[in-house]
Amino acid sequence: MKFNESKFNKHWQDKNLSELGKFQRGKSKHRPRNDQVLFENGIYPLVQTGDIKEANLYIQQHKEAYNEIGLSQSKLWKKNTLCITIAANIAETALLAYPMCFPDSVVGFNAYPHESSELFMHYVFTYIKKSIQNSATGSIQDNINIDYLTQLKFKIPNKVYQDKIASILSSLDNKIELNNRINSELENLAKTIYDYWFVQFDFPDENSKPYKSSGGKMVYNQELKREIPAGWEVKILANIADITMGQSPAGSSYNEEKKGEIFFQGSTDFGWRFPIVRQYTNEPNRMAKKGDILLSVRAPVGTLNIADNDCCIGRGLAAIRSKYEFNSYLFYVMKYFKTIFDHLDNSGTTFGSITKDDLFNLKLVYPNEEHLKKYDLMISKYNQIILNNQKQNQQLTQLRDWLLPMLMNGQITIK
Template identity: 35%
Template sequence: MGNESMKNCEFIPLTELLLEIIDNRGKTCPTVSEGFPLIATNCIKDSSIYPVFENIRYISEETRKNWFRAELKPNDIIFVNKGTPGKVCLVPEPVNFCAAQDMVGLRVDPEKIYYKYLYVVLKSDYIQKKIANFHVGIMIPHFKKSDMEELLIPVPSMSIQKKIGDLYCLLSEKIEVNNKINDNLQKQLELSFDYYFNNPLTSKKWKSGVLSDIATITMGQSPSGDSYNNVGDGTPFYQGSTDFGTIFPMIRMYTTAPSRMAEKLDTLLSVRAPVGTMNVSFEKCCIGRGLAAIQGNNDNNIFVRYLLKRNQWYFDNINNSGTTFGSITKDYLYKMPITIPDDMSIKRFEDNAKTLEYQIYNREKEIRTLSSIRNWLLPMLMNGQAIIVE
């Protein structure tokens, strides 16, 4: 049954739905080594409702009080207007950061629009395409404040706004909670590895070797370009680290002519700049020239992955060599020098780690299911093909 109220809703310029646009100085804010967090555009992620603290800088208390024209408040919407225009997130409570240039804060008029609904609409494909059309052909994409007057927002009744906004954010918050739990489980795996293999008393039993002694290594090879598609036809295909997520890669491409394959839960290693970054394959997949798939021999898959993580220096040698596009060869990877612990220590670690990895994998399955529901539901609600009932 269609949602007639949504289909026939009024389209109103974005600026008419706001009480204020918080636009601070369009120049670099003075920073200090420690102090109050200052977020930049890189902290606004499609995967997070709120800003993430990634590569943040800091400002002094004096700068915080005197530099900015206005302060962000909870439930404002941060809107990136330069570099990656259109990326948005909500401002949490309490507000524990300031925002750098190239972003503005949107403060909604609560009599006209629900803040969560506007956040959801701004993230929709419909609005994102509109925003993209404003900066076609520009070297550094820039969405001007004046452009906001031409951005028309569909505005249904307040009850429909709240249903759409609350449902979308509820699903997103559950996804974020699962991601945080998985991050914590990853840290537990790292601590477990250090507990088992940073013990000088047992290391006397260990021996020297190379990576190919304990792992099977498959170097990627890109299939024919005319086999690529993004409609789900064939096998998931990962070309390089640009497909990587926090733990697992995200599918952007499929191929109907897969060549080199990685198995489920293999370690995917970037062999082109940045060399050494890693993910875990979520499913059996095809890998391109930018990746290698590494599978532990003798049921030691997780041990091999964390051994690679603890030997990042070997990859940093390539990244720091001064070569613009660093890469590693098959021989370089095969001959990576390692220390091989005794079989009993590896088995104890692996038995414990499997329980944690099983939890991470199942939680990722839930994340993907929730994301699929959310991303399918939003356009259906926006175009009136679905309705939320009490």
């Protein structure tokens, strides 16, 4: 079976994908794979199947790194290697933005320069991803192997034409990548300002100098056992936010046909900043409003997103909305709590979920209204840019996905 055969590309060559480049399985020989001896003071980037799934075109960052011991039982792959997942999130692909290691649940592809490119092959696999996933569904553990990949057949145009196809599609993906980087920088800036103002208490005083560092009055708070700025209060989250705990509707009410209310179950539905709509329900129970902060209350506890529409939320989520229209401030309050949750996880404390009572009673230092308004006014401008970029990315993604099959089956001709 040739996945892209059509009346428009009869003049293209029939090829096994193995004729276009070399497929090699990743390496991770040591067991257990999470043994800390592999990671202490690590400098060699390691990516997993989840990192590949999260990437758009290039894998731009890594969460873990091997040391020399870790590298000795693995392999460092060169920049631009195409990563293909063969277990868990199967048939997901992305290219390495810099040299990285990956485990044997990932296959690396390096093109023969005169036959193809890693970039073109990324779009080949994007085109056939659903077919591969469907063929693997139903096994004891959904997966594929390297022999399966090498024997796949495809109608392949000449190298020059491949490059034209890849150029058109990657121009859209590169713009998506740029928007994502801008959004990430804006979010990092907003978080930095939050930390500077509301954690270190160096918000601008009346002379535009950092408050605490310039000798601003601090008072000892017995409840928190620390000093806070004079005039600020200690509150619990329920004092400043309306909180709705998710409750899943009946299982039979779910559908993927865009009927009823959008339904989000947990952080697996999260994209960047706005969730990815996968399911709907005809029997909504607990609802979140557009603009509400969505918080994962199950592992990974504290993962955040923002509802882009009114939606139904399941047990894995809570919806949080400021009582005083300071949602930008509240978002970064929850980002701050996420760092605390992560610390508990990393310290070995069992923290697989957060209860309603614990969530409602999270304690925070609450600023005076003047600084809340200043922060929210500034950050709301960043949020608008992020929203505009995200909407543009949705349009670019739709255009790319519309063009992809027609370019791959020759229905659209490139001059």
